[in-house]
Amino acid sequence: MYDVIIIGAGVSGSSSARELSRYKARVCVLEKAEDVCCGTSKANSAIVHAGYDAANGSLMAKLNVQGNEMMEELSRELDFSFNRCGSLVVCIDKDSLPDLKALYERGVKNGVKDMQLILDRDEIFKLEPNLSDEVVGVLYAPTAGIVCPFGMNIAMAENANANGVEFKFDTEVTGLRPIEGGWEIETNNGTYQTRCVVNAAGVYSDKFHNMVSEKKIHITPRRGDYCLLDKKAGKHVKHTIFALPSKYGKGVLVSPTVHGNLLVGPTAIDIEDKEATATTRAGLDELIEKAGLNVKNLPMRQVITSFAGLRAHEDGHEFIIGEVPGAPGFVDCAAIESPGLTSAPAIGKMVAGIVRDLLDLEENPDFNGTRKGILDPDTLSTEEYNELIKKNPAYGNIICRCEMVTEGEILDAIHRPLGAKSLDSVKRRTRAGMGRCQSGFCSPRVMEILARELNMGMLDITKSGGSSKLAVGTNKDRI
Amino acid sequence: MKSYDIVIIGGGPAGLAAAIAAKKEGVDSILILERDKELGGILNQCIHNGFGLHTFKEELTGPEYAARFIDQAAELGIEYKLRTMVTNISPDKVVTALNREEGLFSIQAKAVVLSMGCRERSRGALNIPGYRPAGIFSAGTAQRLVNMEGYMPGREVVILGSGDIGLIMARRMTLEGAKVKVVAELMPYSGGLKRNIVQCLDDYGIPLKLSHTVVEIRGKERVEGVTLAQVDGKGKPIPGTEEDYDCDTLLLSVGLIPENELSGDMGVEMNPVTSGPKVDERMQTNIEGVFACGNVLHVHDLVDFVSEEAAAAGRNAARYVKGGENQSTGQVIALNPVNGVRYTVPCTIDPAKMDDEQVVRFRVGSVFKNCFIGVYFDDERVQHRKRQVMAPGEMEEVKLEKAKLLERPGLKTITIQVEEA
Numbered sequence: 035m036y037d038v039i040i041i042g043a044g045v046s047g048s049s050s051a052r053e054l055s056r057y058k059a060r061v062c063v064l065e066k067a068e069d070v071c072c073g074t075s076k077a078n079s080a081i082v083h084a085g086y087d088a089a090n091g092s093l094m095a096k097l098n099v100q101g102n103e104m105m106e107e108l109s110r111e112l113d114f115s116f117n118r119c120g121s122l123v124v125c126i127d128k129d130s131l132p133d134l135k136a137l138y139e140r141g142v143k144n145g146v147k148d149m150q151l152i153l154d155r156d157e158i159f160k161l162e163p164n165l166s167d168e169v170v171g172v173l174y175a176p177t178a179g180i181v182c183p184f185g186m187n188i189a190m191a192e193n194a195n196a197n198g199v200e201f202k203f204d205t206e207v208t209g210l211r212p213i214e215g216g217w218e219i220e221t222n223n224g225t226y227q228t229r230c231v232v233n234a235a236g237v238y239s240d241k242f243h244n245m246v247s248e249k250k251i252h253i254t255p256r257r258g259d260y261c262l263l264d265k266k267a268g269k270h271v272k273h274t275i276f277a278l279p280s281k282y283g284k285g286v287l288v289s290p291t292v293h294g295n296l297l298v299g300p301t302a303i304d305i306e307d308k309e310a311t312a313t314t315r316a317g318l319d320e321l322i323e324k325a326g327l328n329v330k331n332l333p334m335r336q337v338i339t340s341f342a343g344l345r346a347h348e349d350g351h352e353f354i355i356g357e358v359p360g361a362p363g364f365v366d367c368a369a370i371e372s373p374g375l376t377s378a379p380a381i382g383k384m385v386a387g388i389v390r391d392l393l394d395l396e397e398n399p400d401f402n403g404t405r406k407g408i409l410d411p412d413t414l415s416t417e418e419y420n421e422l423i424k425k426n427p428a429y430g431n432i433i434c435r436c437e438m439v440t441e442g443e444i445l446d447a448i449h450r451p452l453g454a455k456s457l458d459s460v461k462r463r464t465r466a467g468m469g470r471c472q473s474g475f476c477s478p479r480v481m482e483i484l485a486r487e488l489n490m491g492m493l494d495i496t497k498s499g500g501s502s503k504l505a506v507g508t509n510k511d512r513i
Numbered sequence: 514m515k516s517y518d519i520v521i522i523g524g525g526p527a528g529l530a531a532a533i534a535a536k537k538e539g540v541d542s543i544l545i546l547e548r549d550k551e552l553g554g555i556l557n558q559c560i561h562n563g564f565g566l567h568t569f570k571e572e573l574t575g576p577e578y579a580a581r582f583i584d585q586a587a588e589l590g591i592e593y594k595l596r597t598m599v600t601n602i603s604p605d606k607v608v609t610a611l612n613r614e615e616g617l618f619s620i621q622a623k624a625v626v627l628s629m630g631c632r633e634r635s636r637g638a639l640n641i642p643g644y645r646p647a648g649i650f651s652a653g654t655a656q657r658l659v660n661m662e663g664y665m666p667g668r669e670v671v672i673l674g675s676g677d678i679g680l681i682m683a684r685r686m687t688l689e690g691a692k693v694k695v696v697a698e699l700m701p702y703s704g705g706l707k708r709n710i711v712q713c714l715d716d717y718g719i720p721l722k723l724s725h726t727v728v729e730i731r732g733k734e735r736v737e738g739v740t741l742a743q744v745d746g747k748g749k750p751i752p753g754t755e756e757d758y759d760c761d762t763l764l765l766s767v768g769l770i771p772e773n774e775l776s777g778d779m780g781v782e783m784n785p786v787t788s789g790p791k792v793d794e795r796m797q798t799n800i801e802g803v804f805a806c807g808n809v810l811h812v813h814d815l816v817d818f819v820s821e822e823a824a825a826a827g828r829n830a831a832r833y834v835k836g837g838e839n840q841s842t843g844q845v846i847a848l849n850p851v852n853g854v855r856y857t858v859p860c861t862i863d864p865a866k867m868d869d870e871q872v873v874r875f876r877v878g879s880v881f882k883n884c885f886i887g888v889y890f891d892d893e894r895v896q897h898r899k900r901q902v903m904a905p906g907e908m909e910e911v912k913l914e915k916a917k918l919l920e921r922p923g924l925k926t927i928t929i930q931v932e933e934a
Contacts, residue, residue, distance in 0.1 A: 261640070262637075309733060311644065311645075311733075312642065312643045312644040312729075312730075312733075313642040313643065314642045315642045315728060315750070317642070318640050318642055337637060337638060337640055338635065338637045338638060339635070339636075339637030340637060340640055340642075341645065416617050419616065419617050420616035420617055423611075423613065423616040423617070424616065427613035427614070428613070430611055430612050430613035430614070430615075430616055430617075431596065431612070431613050432548065432598040432611060435548070435598065438598075438600065470632075470635075471632045471633070471635055472635035472636065472637045472638075473654075474632060474633050474635055474650075474651040474653065474654045475632065475654075477654060478654065478657050478658055478661075478662060482662075492662070492664055493664070496647065497646070497647035497734075498647070498734070500734045501734045501735055502646060502647035502734040502735055503647060503735060504647050504648075504666070505658060505664035505665060505666055506665050506666070506667055506668060506761065507664070507665040507668070508663055508664060508665060509659060509663050509664070509665060509689045509690075510689050510690050511665070511690065512668070512690040513689075513690040
């Protein structure tokens with residue numbers, strides 16, 4: 035019997051797992067996909083919000099500000115990319131200036147530090163030259179930042195795993211049943227027993243909550259379409275640019291990414307299908323139309339890919355974290371929508387605290403909170419790099435030419451704890467295939483490496499697990 | 514730091530031809546840097562025939578065509594490094610590269626020939642909505658999987674884009690046992706060679722739907738189908754014209770982009786029309802001693818023309834190194850592509866430095882029937898050549914004679930345009 039089973043290896047589940055690994059407990063994470071970071075956590079704005087958005091006194095506000103404050107140190111401990119680039123909320127309509135001021139005041143009450151309301155256009159353009167000429171004021175929040183969402187999620191999971199947390203992939207929870215002293219969890223991969231359950235199932239967290247509670251919750255997958263632009267456009271803005279909702283609509287954000295691309299999005303389209311991550315023509319057209327409202331001369335011709343993510347929007351628009359009344363040992367970590375990524379470090383801490391108190395867990399004296407990420411040779415001096423290639427020539431072999439990813443990095447991604455097994459899982463760990471040619475060049479090469487290293491046939495290599503096979507047969511095999 | 518007279522970036526058809534020509538012009542110190550495991554570039558995966566009709570007057574496969582040049586380079590003792598990725602070229606021609614054996618190393622070159630080729634435009638660049646399942650391949654990636662590795666990327670195929678690689682892959686997939694259901698082309702004309710439409714689609718009964726595009730991709734893990742729709746004159750899908758196709762594979766042949774990240778970083782000036790460097794009559798870029806040729810300069814339809822153009826780049830690089838170039842008289846004639854002519858290579862001509870005959874290559878912007886190509890020296894028409902059909906998929910050329918240009922020391926602009934009958 036496990037002490038804790040966490041449903042979902044997204045950023046909330048993985049953060050909870052890592053925080054729980056600080057205690058002496060048998061913890062297991064069940065994930066229906068083939069890898070960590072396969073749902074909402076992989077397709078979002080990658081923003082570390084300052085914390086002025088959420089309502090005063092809400093759990094969202096509290097965890098947002100806390101998560102933001104934790105991010106810097108955590109990114110060092112766990113070696114993932116984070117850049118406190120600051121954000122600007124842009125107001126292009128004089129009539130909406132009171133709303134900008136209200137946002138500032140809400141931020142102050144939420145405990146957001148160092149914000150500035152700037153109404154001097156010269157000062158605004160000095161800060162961000164490519165803002166719309168219509169700008170009349172901005173809310174500058176220097177504490178906002180950008181993060182690698184995959185990097186953070188994967189780092190948390192790897193570190194949890196290094197500290198003893200088990201992960202079971204391709205394992206979908208199908209049923210929950212209270213048993214003596216805990217819960218029995220039914221999956222497509224066998225039955226598990228645990229003293230405590232953490233429901234970190236993202237857009238599915240209502241499903242599991244509703245299995246054990248009379249007080250139903252309802253999550254609406256709120257689809258957000260995004261466009262990612264070439265690195266050539268990456269310096270178009272320096273800060274994350276939000277639109278102040280106005281008579282022109284809600285607007286979309288424009289932000290640099292930690293990897294040097296430019297991200298434009300998201301739309302907000304409420305749907306019911308929890309798997310419908312397809313972009314639509316209407317969604318992409320809306321993005322292209324709205325993106326230009328606050329930022330001028332956006333080079334939308336330099337889009338290299340578009341994607342959609344689903345926010346786990348609950349009707350009450352508030353994080354639901356805590357033991358479910360009437361379901362002892364069942365802890366919700368549900369309805370985690372924006373600012374969920376920012377809040378993740380604080381969410382993990384809060385969940386672990388609840389579980390610790392429930393199970394009366396002792397500290398794990400062997401806990402090691404530091405984790406080394408995949409070595410990026412770009413961070414080395416020429417001498418260090420050449421030393422590395424001498425020791426391991428795979429670092430001298432470029433596999434992904436757009437992102438300059440070496441075979442050495444890919445081998446590391448495959449062989450480290452919770453290693454990559456598919457094209458997309460290599461991509462999220464190393465960026466191979468994430469560049470301007472979108473894996474046209476490197477995909478056959480990465481397939482070969484995966485097949486060789488994992489001792490699999492080329493026909494078994496998938497894009498992202500399940501039935502996403504890339505090659506379906508050999509030449510003339512059906513003739 | 515090691516130094517070479519000429520460093521050639523890329524060992525495909527352009528790089529090989531440039532190296533051979535430079536060697537024959539009398540430069541011995543030449544190094545080709547190639548990122549793949551063998552020389553020959555993209556030709557190695559082009560196993561169909563039809564290469565070399567102009568150069569060798571016979572029909573060769575891609576690897577055979579490449580082999581002719583590889584053998585010649587070997588006979589001439591031209592040095593090359595394989596599995597070597599160039600990571601940077603500085604404006605003063607220090608080439609930095611990376612491989613397993615030598616690590617990160619730098620080479621000082623007197624002249625550099627850019628011959629990195631091109632890459633395929635991806636699905637993302639087209640903003641096709643839908644899921645992102647397995648089974649969406651650029652045609653060239655599929656070609657590599659099939660022709661070099663022996664794996665089928667799918668069984669039931671829809672192809673978007675009628676570029677040459679897409680057409681060639683329609684035939685290849687059919688020959689390997691797949692069912693190619695349709696080729697859809699956004700434009701009202703094909704982007705590929707006429708002969709490929711006949712030999713790769715018509716001969717196998719594969720329909721080509723012009724003015725059509727993919728408006729939806731179905732299937733979350735693997736492609737399950739796509740929806741095509743007709744587009745209007747602006748390329749916008751027309752509601753009500755949607756047609757569903759069940760398929761497990763979508764191949765994209767929607768354009769090639771010269772791979773000029775290295776060139777751009779070193780400060781080479783680009784032509785926004787071709788996405789390749791602006792070059793003069795010697796294939797020299799705005800940086801002295803840096804030359805460009807092949808698909809990195811502009812996307813070609815026939816490799817024969819790549820070889821020819823690259824040889825010129827190689828010869829001129831050699832002359833530059835040896836210092837035996839003609840002195841310029843200061844006259845620089847601008848080439849002015851207008852009225853249906855999208856661009857020219859070269860962009861400028863210095864009559865003192867040009868060869869006796871200069872081939873100017875260009876593409877037209879749409880299909881023209883029974884038209885003329887007009888060439889003007891300033892305002893005076895000097896050539897008027899009938900063309901039955903011109904299409905964007907087929908490269909056009911005009912030839913200029915040095916003697917004629919030297920006769921006109923005041924000549925400033927040569928205009929090339931399409932003219933109605």
